[in-house]
Amino acid sequence: MKKITLLVTLFWFLGICAQNTGYGTTFKKAFVNPSLHNQTVQNNKIAEECDDVITCDNLENGVFINGTSGQKAAIDIPIDAQTVITINQIKVTLSSGPEPAFVHFKFYKSNDSIPTDIYQEITNTTIIASDSIGYEPLHSFVIRNVTLELQDAIVLNGAETTDRFWMSAISDANAWATTDGVSNGAGITGKAIAMGSDNFDWFTLGDIEGLYEIEAECELLGVDDNDVTGIAAVYPNPASNKLNIRLTKGKAIQQTDIFNITGQKIKSFGSESENLDISFLTNGLYFAKIYSSENQTSVVKFVVK
Numbered sequence: 001m002k003k004i005t006l007l008v009t010l011f012w013f014l015g016i017c018a019q020n021t022g023y024g025t026t027f028k029k030a031f032v033n034p035s036l037h038n039q040t041v042q043n044n045k046i047a048e049e050c051d052d053v054i055t056c057d058n059l060e061n062g063v064f065i066n067g068t069s070g071q072k073a074a075i076d077i078p079i080d081a082q083t084v085i086t087i088n089q090i091k092v093t094l095s096s097g098p099e100p101a102f103v104h105f106k107f108y109k110s111n112d113s114i115p116t117d118i119y120q121e122i123t124n125t126t127i128i129a130s131d132s133i134g135y136e137p138l139h140s141f142v143i144r145n146v147t148l149e150l151q152d153a154i155v156l157n158g159a160e161t162t163d164r165f166w167m168s169a170i171s172d173a174n175a176w177a178t179t180d181g182v183s184n185g186a187g188i189t190g191k192a193i194a195m196g197s198d199n200f201d202w203f204t205l206g207d208i209e210g211l212y213e214i215e216a217e218c219e220l221l222g223v224d225d226n227d228v229t230g231i232a233a234v235y236p237n238p239a240s241n242k243l244n245i246r247l248t249k250g251k252a253i254q255q256t257d258i259f260n261i262t263g264q265k266i267k268s269f270g271s272e273s274e275n276l277d278i279s280f281l282t283n284g285l286y287f288a289k290i291y292s293s294e295n296q297t298s299v300v301k302f303v304v305k
Contacts (some may be wrong), residue, residue, distance in 0.1 A: 020185050062175040063176055065169060070197045073169070074193065075166065075193055076164045077164055078163060079264070081263075082171065085128070086217045087155075090105065091146065092145075092176065093145050095173060096171075096172070096231075097174075098140065100144070102119070103125060106122070106168045107154070110164045112217070113191055114166075119156075124150065126151070128149045132144050143177055152272075165220075192204045192207050216242040218261050230292050231300055237303060241279040245288065252292065253292060255270060256269040256276065257289045258281075258290075261285050265282075281304045287301055
Protein backbone atom coordinates (compact mmCIF):
# COMPACT_ATOMS: atom_id res chain seq x y z
CA MET A 1 0.00 0.00 0.00
CA LYS A 2 2.83 2.37 0.76
CA LYS A 3 4.38 1.65 -2.62
CA ILE A 4 1.14 2.43 -4.47
CA THR A 5 0.63 5.66 -2.53
CA LEU A 6 4.10 6.82 -3.46
CA LEU A 7 3.74 5.94 -7.12
CA VAL A 8 0.40 7.64 -7.60
CA THR A 9 2.26 10.93 -7.43
CA LEU A 10 3.76 10.02 -10.80
CA PHE A 11 0.36 9.72 -12.46
CA TRP A 12 -1.93 12.44 -13.75
CA PHE A 13 -5.52 12.48 -12.45
CA LEU A 14 -8.04 15.28 -12.90
CA GLY A 15 -11.81 15.42 -13.13
CA ILE A 16 -14.39 12.70 -13.69
CA CYS A 17 -15.08 11.19 -17.08
CA ALA A 18 -18.30 9.84 -18.54
CA GLN A 19 -17.63 6.69 -20.49
CA ASN A 20 -18.81 4.48 -23.33
CA THR A 21 -17.22 1.11 -22.93
CA GLY A 22 -16.40 -2.18 -24.49
CA TYR A 23 -17.60 -4.58 -27.14
CA GLY A 24 -21.26 -3.85 -26.37
CA THR A 25 -20.99 -0.23 -27.48
CA THR A 26 -19.40 -1.16 -30.78
CA PHE A 27 -21.87 -3.93 -31.57
CA LYS A 28 -24.85 -1.74 -30.72
CA LYS A 29 -23.73 0.71 -33.39
CA ALA A 30 -23.02 -2.06 -35.89
CA PHE A 31 -26.44 -3.66 -35.59
CA VAL A 32 -28.47 -0.53 -36.15
CA ASN A 33 -28.08 -1.72 -39.72
CA PRO A 34 -27.06 -5.41 -39.60
CA SER A 35 -25.86 -5.25 -43.20
CA LEU A 36 -23.01 -3.01 -42.02
CA HIS A 37 -21.65 -5.84 -39.90
CA ASN A 38 -19.55 -7.90 -42.30
CA GLN A 39 -19.05 -11.61 -41.81
CA THR A 40 -16.85 -14.13 -43.56
CA VAL A 41 -17.10 -17.89 -43.09
CA GLN A 42 -13.84 -19.82 -43.24
CA ASN A 43 -12.99 -23.48 -42.77
CA ASN A 44 -14.59 -24.48 -39.48
CA LYS A 45 -14.46 -20.98 -38.04
CA ILE A 46 -16.42 -17.76 -38.14
CA ALA A 47 -14.72 -14.42 -38.61
CA GLU A 48 -16.59 -11.34 -37.37
CA GLU A 49 -15.71 -7.72 -36.86
CA CYS A 50 -14.86 -7.37 -33.18
CA ASP A 51 -13.97 -3.69 -32.92
CA ASP A 52 -13.38 -2.60 -29.36
CA VAL A 53 -13.87 1.02 -28.31
CA ILE A 54 -13.35 2.95 -25.09
CA THR A 55 -14.35 6.59 -25.51
CA CYS A 56 -14.78 9.52 -23.15
CA ASP A 57 -16.71 12.79 -23.00
CA ASN A 58 -14.49 14.55 -20.44
CA LEU A 59 -10.79 14.47 -21.30
CA GLU A 60 -9.19 15.63 -18.06
CA ASN A 61 -7.95 12.23 -16.85
CA GLY A 62 -4.77 10.44 -17.78
CA VAL A 63 -1.79 8.34 -16.73
CA PHE A 64 1.79 9.16 -17.65
CA ILE A 65 3.45 6.62 -19.92
CA ASN A 66 7.03 7.81 -19.60
CA GLY A 67 9.26 9.30 -16.93
CA THR A 68 12.39 8.71 -14.88
CA SER A 69 11.08 5.42 -13.49
CA GLY A 70 10.19 4.10 -16.96
CA GLN A 71 6.52 3.77 -16.08
CA LYS A 72 4.17 2.13 -18.55
CA ALA A 73 0.44 1.52 -18.91
CA ALA A 74 -1.53 -1.33 -20.51
CA ILE A 75 -5.18 -2.06 -21.31
CA ASP A 76 -6.57 -5.60 -21.47
CA ILE A 77 -8.11 -7.40 -24.43
CA PRO A 78 -10.22 -10.34 -23.18
CA ILE A 79 -9.98 -13.45 -25.34
CA ASP A 80 -11.06 -17.06 -25.12
CA ALA A 81 -8.72 -19.97 -25.86
CA GLN A 82 -10.79 -20.79 -28.98
CA THR A 83 -10.49 -17.31 -30.45
CA VAL A 84 -8.00 -15.56 -32.71
CA ILE A 85 -8.17 -11.74 -32.94
CA THR A 86 -6.59 -10.04 -35.96
CA ILE A 87 -6.03 -6.32 -35.34
CA ASN A 88 -5.97 -4.12 -38.43
CA GLN A 89 -5.81 -0.60 -36.98
CA ILE A 90 -5.32 1.01 -33.57
CA LYS A 91 -6.24 4.47 -32.31
CA VAL A 92 -5.07 5.70 -28.90
CA THR A 93 -5.86 8.98 -27.14
CA LEU A 94 -2.56 10.51 -26.02
CA SER A 95 -1.58 13.79 -24.38
CA SER A 96 1.58 15.81 -24.99
CA GLY A 97 2.90 19.21 -26.01
CA PRO A 98 4.25 18.54 -29.52
CA GLU A 99 2.50 15.97 -31.69
CA PRO A 100 3.81 12.44 -31.08
CA ALA A 101 6.42 11.36 -33.58
CA PHE A 102 5.83 7.65 -33.00
CA VAL A 103 3.58 5.18 -31.19
CA HIS A 104 4.68 1.58 -30.81
CA PHE A 105 3.04 -1.25 -28.89
CA LYS A 106 3.90 -4.18 -26.67
CA PHE A 107 1.44 -7.00 -26.17
CA TYR A 108 1.78 -9.04 -23.01
CA LYS A 109 0.38 -12.37 -21.95
CA SER A 110 -1.72 -12.42 -18.80
CA ASN A 111 -1.12 -14.13 -15.48
CA ASP A 112 -3.51 -13.64 -12.57
CA SER A 113 -5.07 -10.68 -14.43
CA ILE A 114 -1.89 -8.64 -14.80
CA PRO A 115 0.61 -8.43 -17.68
CA THR A 116 3.41 -10.98 -17.68
CA ASP A 117 5.67 -12.18 -20.53
CA ILE A 118 5.94 -10.07 -23.68
CA TYR A 119 3.92 -11.68 -26.49
CA GLN A 120 4.72 -9.30 -29.36
CA GLU A 121 6.56 -6.00 -29.84
CA ILE A 122 5.10 -3.85 -32.62
CA THR A 123 7.28 -1.08 -34.08
CA ASN A 124 6.18 -1.16 -37.73
CA THR A 125 3.48 1.48 -37.28
CA THR A 126 2.78 4.71 -39.15
CA ILE A 127 0.82 7.64 -37.73
CA ILE A 128 -1.87 8.39 -40.34
CA ALA A 129 -3.92 10.86 -38.27
CA SER A 130 -3.34 13.00 -35.18
CA ASP A 131 -6.53 14.88 -34.35
CA SER A 132 -6.63 17.41 -31.52
CA ILE A 133 -9.73 16.83 -29.36
CA GLY A 134 -8.94 18.70 -26.14
CA TYR A 135 -6.50 20.60 -23.96
CA GLU A 136 -5.23 19.95 -20.43
CA PRO A 137 -4.03 23.29 -18.97
CA LEU A 138 -2.16 22.03 -15.88
CA HIS A 139 0.59 20.43 -17.97
CA SER A 140 -0.09 22.38 -21.21
CA PHE A 141 -0.93 19.10 -22.95
CA VAL A 142 -2.90 18.81 -26.16
CA ILE A 143 -5.08 15.69 -26.19
CA ARG A 144 -5.05 13.89 -29.52
CA ASN A 145 -6.62 10.86 -31.13
CA VAL A 146 -3.62 9.21 -32.78
CA THR A 147 -4.47 6.66 -35.46
CA LEU A 148 -1.87 4.03 -36.35
CA GLU A 149 -1.59 2.11 -39.59
CA LEU A 150 0.01 -1.30 -39.12
CA GLN A 151 2.45 -2.61 -41.68
CA ASP A 152 1.36 -6.12 -40.73
CA ALA A 153 -1.81 -7.15 -38.93
CA ILE A 154 -1.39 -8.09 -35.27
CA VAL A 155 -2.61 -11.62 -34.54
CA LEU A 156 -3.54 -12.57 -30.98
CA ASN A 157 -4.16 -16.29 -30.38
CA GLY A 158 -6.20 -16.93 -27.26
CA ALA A 159 -4.66 -20.37 -26.83
CA GLU A 160 -1.34 -18.69 -26.00
CA THR A 161 -2.45 -16.71 -22.93
CA THR A 162 -4.85 -16.92 -19.99
CA ASP A 163 -8.17 -15.05 -20.41
CA ARG A 164 -6.70 -11.88 -21.97
CA PHE A 165 -3.81 -10.06 -23.59
CA TRP A 166 -2.56 -6.66 -22.45
CA MET A 167 -1.67 -3.84 -24.86
CA SER A 168 0.84 -1.18 -23.85
CA ALA A 169 1.50 2.00 -25.86
CA ILE A 170 5.10 3.22 -26.15
CA SER A 171 5.41 6.78 -27.43
CA ASP A 172 7.21 10.10 -27.11
CA ALA A 173 3.81 11.46 -25.98
CA ASN A 174 3.58 12.07 -22.23
CA ALA A 175 0.32 10.46 -21.15
CA TRP A 176 -2.49 8.11 -22.09
CA ALA A 177 -5.90 9.75 -21.60
CA THR A 178 -8.26 7.68 -19.45
CA THR A 179 -11.85 7.24 -18.40
CA ASP A 180 -13.06 6.78 -14.82
CA GLY A 181 -15.35 4.23 -13.23
CA VAL A 182 -15.12 1.39 -15.75
CA SER A 183 -17.70 -1.29 -15.02
CA ASN A 184 -16.50 -4.90 -14.94
CA GLY A 185 -19.91 -6.25 -15.95
CA ALA A 186 -20.64 -8.70 -18.78
CA GLY A 187 -19.75 -7.37 -22.20
CA ILE A 188 -17.41 -4.69 -20.85
CA THR A 189 -13.65 -4.84 -21.37
CA GLY A 190 -12.81 -6.58 -18.17
CA LYS A 191 -9.97 -4.98 -16.20
CA ALA A 192 -8.85 -1.51 -15.24
CA ILE A 193 -5.71 -0.06 -16.78
CA ALA A 194 -2.53 -1.73 -15.49
CA MET A 195 0.51 0.30 -14.46
CA GLY A 196 4.11 -0.86 -14.19
CA SER A 197 7.67 0.39 -14.60
CA ASP A 198 11.28 -0.64 -14.74
CA ASN A 199 11.35 -0.32 -10.97
CA PHE A 200 8.07 -1.83 -9.77
CA ASP A 201 5.69 -4.63 -10.68
CA TRP A 202 2.42 -4.34 -12.58
CA PHE A 203 -0.81 -3.57 -10.74
CA THR A 204 -4.31 -2.55 -11.88
CA LEU A 205 -5.25 1.03 -11.14
CA GLY A 206 -8.71 1.32 -9.59
CA ASP A 207 -11.53 1.65 -12.12
CA ILE A 208 -9.61 3.62 -14.73
CA GLU A 209 -9.38 2.57 -18.40
CA GLY A 210 -7.20 3.93 -21.20
CA LEU A 211 -9.00 5.46 -24.20
CA TYR A 212 -8.54 3.57 -27.45
CA GLU A 213 -10.16 2.06 -30.52
CA ILE A 214 -9.21 -1.26 -32.07
CA GLU A 215 -10.46 -2.35 -35.48
CA ALA A 216 -10.18 -6.10 -35.62
CA GLU A 217 -11.67 -9.40 -36.73
CA CYS A 218 -12.42 -12.27 -34.38
CA GLU A 219 -12.27 -15.88 -35.51
CA LEU A 220 -14.16 -18.32 -33.31
CA LEU A 221 -12.37 -21.59 -34.00
CA GLY A 222 -14.26 -24.85 -34.20
CA VAL A 223 -17.58 -23.17 -35.09
CA ASP A 224 -19.13 -23.70 -38.52
CA ASP A 225 -21.69 -21.08 -39.49
CA ASN A 226 -23.82 -23.75 -41.15
CA ASP A 227 -23.71 -26.17 -38.23
CA VAL A 228 -27.43 -26.07 -37.45
CA THR A 229 -28.26 -29.79 -37.53
CA GLY A 230 -31.54 -30.45 -35.76
CA ILE A 231 -32.41 -26.78 -35.12
CA ALA A 232 -35.92 -25.83 -36.23
CA ALA A 233 -35.96 -22.24 -34.96
CA VAL A 234 -34.22 -19.74 -32.69
CA TYR A 235 -36.48 -16.79 -31.90
CA PRO A 236 -36.95 -13.91 -31.51
CA ASN A 237 -33.85 -12.83 -33.41
CA PRO A 238 -32.90 -10.09 -32.67
CA ALA A 239 -33.78 -10.79 -29.05
CA SER A 240 -33.85 -8.68 -25.92
CA ASN A 241 -34.76 -10.43 -22.66
CA LYS A 242 -35.79 -13.96 -23.65
CA LEU A 243 -34.61 -16.51 -26.21
CA ASN A 244 -36.45 -19.62 -27.42
CA ILE A 245 -34.93 -22.63 -29.17
CA ARG A 246 -36.97 -25.25 -31.01
CA LEU A 247 -35.43 -28.47 -32.28
CA THR A 248 -36.78 -30.68 -35.04
CA LYS A 249 -39.38 -33.24 -34.05
CA GLY A 250 -38.16 -36.02 -31.79
CA LYS A 251 -35.08 -34.19 -30.54
CA ALA A 252 -34.49 -32.77 -27.07
CA ILE A 253 -32.02 -30.26 -25.68
CA GLN A 254 -29.53 -31.36 -23.05
CA GLN A 255 -27.58 -28.11 -22.68
CA THR A 256 -27.19 -24.70 -24.29
CA ASP A 257 -24.03 -22.59 -23.92
CA ILE A 258 -23.94 -18.89 -24.83
CA PHE A 259 -20.69 -17.42 -26.20
CA ASN A 260 -19.79 -13.83 -27.04
CA ILE A 261 -17.91 -12.76 -30.16
CA THR A 262 -14.51 -13.25 -28.53
CA GLY A 263 -15.37 -16.89 -27.80
CA GLN A 264 -15.90 -16.45 -24.07
CA LYS A 265 -18.61 -18.65 -22.59
CA ILE A 266 -21.06 -16.30 -20.89
CA LYS A 267 -23.77 -18.64 -19.60
CA SER A 268 -24.84 -22.30 -19.60
CA PHE A 269 -28.48 -23.41 -19.56
CA GLY A 270 -29.78 -26.91 -18.87
CA SER A 271 -32.45 -28.78 -20.78
CA GLU A 272 -34.91 -25.89 -20.94
CA SER A 273 -35.62 -24.50 -24.40
CA GLU A 274 -38.14 -21.70 -23.84
CA ASN A 275 -37.83 -18.28 -22.25
CA LEU A 276 -34.09 -18.52 -21.68
CA ASP A 277 -33.19 -15.46 -19.64
CA ILE A 278 -30.69 -13.37 -21.63
CA SER A 279 -31.56 -10.03 -20.04
CA PHE A 280 -28.01 -9.72 -18.69
CA LEU A 281 -26.48 -9.64 -22.20
CA THR A 282 -25.42 -6.32 -23.70
CA ASN A 283 -26.25 -5.41 -27.29
CA GLY A 284 -24.27 -7.40 -29.82
CA LEU A 285 -23.75 -10.71 -31.60
CA TYR A 286 -23.71 -14.01 -29.70
CA PHE A 287 -23.52 -17.75 -30.43
CA ALA A 288 -25.71 -20.45 -28.92
CA LYS A 289 -24.06 -23.87 -28.86
CA ILE A 290 -26.80 -26.45 -28.44
CA TYR A 291 -26.24 -30.04 -27.33
CA SER A 292 -29.07 -32.46 -28.18
CA SER A 293 -29.97 -35.79 -26.61
CA GLU A 294 -28.74 -37.51 -29.77
CA ASN A 295 -25.17 -36.33 -29.08
CA GLN A 296 -25.44 -33.76 -31.83
CA THR A 297 -24.02 -30.25 -31.42
CA SER A 298 -25.32 -27.23 -33.31
CA VAL A 299 -24.26 -23.59 -33.28
CA VAL A 300 -26.52 -20.68 -34.21
CA LYS A 301 -26.01 -16.94 -34.14
CA PHE A 302 -28.38 -14.47 -32.55
CA VAL A 303 -28.38 -10.74 -31.97
CA VAL A 304 -29.26 -8.90 -28.77
CA LYS A 305 -30.56 -5.37 -29.09
